[in-house]
Amino acid sequence: MARRDKVTIADIARHVGLTNMTVSRALNKPDKVKPATRERILAAARELGYVPNAFASHLRSRENRLIGLVTASVDNPFYSEVIKAISRDAKKQNYTIMLIDTDGAPELEEVAIETLLSYQVAGIILSPVSDDAEYRPAYLDRLRRARLPVVMLDRTLDVADFSRVVLDNHRAGRLLGEQLVKQDIQQVLALTGPRGSRITQQRLAGLKEAYAAAGVPLALEQRPGDYTLQPAYRDMADYLRHGMLPEAVFGFNQLITLGAMRALHDAHVSRDDVLVVGIDRLPYADIFDVSVWCAVHDTYQAGHEAIQLLFEKINDPAASAREVVIASSLIR
Structure with a gap:
């Protein structure tokens, strides 16, 4: 199909036999044009399929919205x-x-x-x-x-x-750390964002603080990722392939937690064998009767x-x- 050229103000002006300025004024400042002329121009615009340039109109406007x-x-x-x-x-x-x-x-x-x-x-x-x-x-x-x-x-x-x-990333880490302490967890695999991420650092600090405050030793292994699902899945699957099974997995955001849970599921690891906690709400988890401790934000x-x-x-x-x-x- 041949490409249809965009209709311009000049096309409308030629169609009605008026100047570009008059057509432009009718389209953008209709009160400045006689009603009969304005209606003639608007009818031609509709007939030709003219679409206004919203960007140009935006630049002409005094107030940006x-x-x-x-x-x-x-x-x-x-x-x-x-x-x-x-x-x-x-x-x-x-x-x-x-x-x-x-x-x-x-x-x-x-x-x-x-x-x-x-x-x-x-x-x-x-x-x-x-x-x-x-x-x-x-x-x-x-x-x-x-x-x-x-x-x-x-x-x-x-x-x-x-x-x-x-x-409040530090508190989110601490809240989940306190919950892990209550569950008598001492070995934690933390699937995090990048090591240099201040969000990751704050959440890790909160986790460690909870254990220090309780006087409970913490064996922590960090696997840094990029806050997306696939790297978390790969890291969790790799960990399991090496014959290791942590007491708990801490997902540092929603997608990381879901990636870890998928890897555990694919490896046929029961939720009773590994406690999973994470930051961010897991949408619709209750539909599948999945209960996960989460630190959430509004x-x-x-x-x-x-x-x-x-x-x-x-x-x-x-x-x-x-x-x-x-x-x-x-x-x-």
Whole structure:
């Protein structure tokens, strides 16, 4: 099928025998054109299949109602729930969300930021690909020069000038550590994020603190991953292939926990033989009669707080950067 060329204002102008300026005015400032002329132009636009350029209209408008949302893992149910909360709050304020998934790639994150800057968004909510203290993406300086409101969510860059919403990761680790102590567990396999991740480090610190406070020895083995399911599955399966069976497995996020549980299932290891605990709620686990101790956070609150911080900065560019911490709680 031949490609259909996009209909332009010039095409409409030729069709009705008027100038480009008159047609443009009828489409963008209809009150400036005589009613009869305006109706003639609009009828021609409909007939030709003209579609307005939303980006160009956006640039002409005095008020930007577009918010960029950049996440490294849109397939993670935790982020999906947070995004839903952000989108709902944005709609209440007549803002539209432009979502970009970087799939954990720094180069795609760079492109995402450049794209949002080109769209002249009103602000950005950013969950970076890494929260390693050494991660310093080049786009930071461009965001600062643009004086663009930015709020970091969950994973954060080690900078002080952007507001942020973070989870109480240390308490999450401690809560699960205390539960493991109660279960008389002394050997733990921790399937974590990257070693350099501050989230991983904080959760590990909370786990170790729980054992130290109880005066119970802890034999801890860490297998670092990238907060996704497949590496966790491979690490758990590899551990089992070597004939080892931990007393407990601690998944450092929802996808890691699910990956570990799948590997245990495939290896025909009973849930009675290995205790599994994890951070983040396991959706629909109760349907399959699966009970897992989880340290959870209110995802709706996380999204709500993130966009409220962004609106705060949009409405008052001089507002100081703030941090909001989302509390951890234990469920089963």
